[in-house]
Amino acid sequence: MKKTILKKYASLIVRTGIRVQKGQEVLLYADLDQPEFVTMVVDECYRAGASKVTVEWNYQPLTKIHVRGRKLSVLGRVEKWEEERLRHYTEIVPCRIYLISEDPDGLRGINLKKYAKGQQMRYQVIKPYRDQLNDKDQWCIAAVPGVAWAKKVFPELSRARAVERLWEVILQTSRVSEEGDPNEAWEKHNRELLARCDYLNALSIKTLVYRSQNGTNLRVGMIPEAIFKGGAETTLQGYVCNPNIPSEECFITPKRGEAEGIVYSTKPLSYEGQLIDNFSIRFEGGRAVEVHAEQNEELLRQMISMDEGAAYLGECALVPYDSPIRESGILFYNTLFDENAACHLALGRGFTDTIRHAERYSLEECHAMGVNDSMIHEDFMIGTDDLEIDAETADGRTVAIFRNGNWAF
Numbered sequence: 001m002k003k004t005i006l007k008k009y010a011s012l013i014v015r016t017g018i019r020v021q022k023g024q025e026v027l028l029y030a031d032l033d034q035p036e037f038v039t040m041v042v043d044e045c046y047r048a049g050a051s052k053v054t055v056e057w058n059y060q061p062l063t064k065i066h067v068r069g070r071k072l073s074v075l076g077r078v079e080k081w082e083e084e085r086l087r088h089y090t091e092i093v094p095c096r097i098y099l100i101s102e103d104p105d106g107l108r109g110i111n112l113k114k115y116a117k118g119q120q121m122r123y124q125v126i127k128p129y130r131d132q133l134n135d136k137d138q139w140c141i142a143a144v145p146g147v148a149w150a151k152k153v154f155p156e157l158s159r160a161r162a163v164e165r166l167w168e169v170i171l172q173t174s175r176v177s178e179e180g181d182p183n184e185a186w187e188k189h190n191r192e193l194l195a196r197c198d199y200l201n202a203l204s205i206k207t208l209v210y211r212s213q214n215g216t217n218l219r220v221g222m223i224p225e226a227i228f229k230g231g232a233e234t235t236l237q238g239y240v241c242n243p244n245i246p247s248e249e250c251f252i253t254p255k256r257g258e259a260e261g262i263v264y265s266t267k268p269l270s271y272e273g274q275l276i277d278n279f280s281i282r283f284e285g286g287r288a289v290e291v292h293a294e295q296n297e298e299l300l301r302q303m304i305s306m307d308e309g310a311a312y313l314g315e316c317a318l319v320p321y322d323s324p325i326r327e328s329g330i331l332f333y334n335t336l337f338d339e340n341a342a343c344h345l346a347l348g349r350g351f352t353d354t355i356r357h358a359e360r361y362s363l364e365e366c367h368a369m370g371v372n373d374s375m376i377h378e379d380f381m382i383g384t385d386d387l388e389i390d391a392e393t394a395d396g397r398t399v400a401i402f403r404n405g406n407w408a409f
Helices: 003-018 035-047 060-069 080-092 112-133 147-153 159-173 182-202 297-304 363-369
Strands: 025-031 052-058 095-100 139-143 205-211 217-222 250-252 254-264 269-271 274-284 287-295 313-318 344-348 377-381 388-393 398-403
Touching: 003 035, 003 095, 003 139, 003 182, 025 035, 035 052, 035 095, 060 112, 080 112, 112 297, 147 159, 182 250, 205 254, 254 313, 269 297, 269 377, 274 297, 287 297, 313 377
Parallel strands: 025 052, 025 095, 095 139
Antiparallel strands: 205 217, 205 388, 217 254, 250 313, 254 274, 269 274, 274 287, 313 344, 344 377, 388 398
């Protein structure tokens, strides 16, 4: 891939993604797949005024070895120096960049129960620090190709060609091209998403009703104070960022405890380096009470039992079936892309910044309104070409939101 276009992508992640401010620190998390591009992003951060950039590397084979080799007490322990670092981050509030490229099957064969238990143990220590940073930091998730991921998406191509082809579609769907400025393209895209959200928010939606010929029949209640958001967001510190590149969604946090019915997945879910596929989830009283999956059903059960909130919904996202990512015809086996190809829901943690005037409320007050809390937030795709979504409004109207998988307005 030409360096000129990769530099444009690096600029997009830094200038529009996190929008780092002069003097801010940046944390960059990446897998060991594209070190040259990581270098470009780090350089761009400094050019944009970052005072310090720290890169933390991840490597799935090492994760598997650690889980196998460490005792559970060690696997689940947060060392004192780690906790001190977390405390430091709550004080400086760094920007965060996540460059994902992991193998969708990279943790296959891992001891699920041991791995999950270790995460649960660590989370008890990490959660208070995470809560202190809630909605304060600028962050952005973007992607770069990994060889294993590229071969999963394009198995018929050679390793080198598969990586090159994945680069092409990542850049295309992220609105990066040799012509034009991708930052300007995103400004236009953000305005379009905002217009959709403004219409939805004017409806005062009480309930969303989903129906599809595949059997999906679900009602989800909304929090009266919640609003739809999409594209650019403003942190509690007043800085703007674009958390997802790419992004085609208008999303809202539903009310915990108000989901009834059944929903069927339409794309595989990549969770903890493994794929869950062809699954259904039935909700009663807002809680996932029954799940089935043709592939990795036990992993799905493990996911919804990570904590009390893992079995409740934390997001409803609206994405038209004719989105650019779906029209690419590519199954990415990666939630960042597949969630932006279809309407989706998320199990687990809700977004407190979807509460109108969120800055006026404490985290506890947002949870009391109905924002779900959990250690997980896992999106799963439900969009189809015949999906219908109706909004039942606070004043008793029924308004068509989606017809035949696309916007009805």
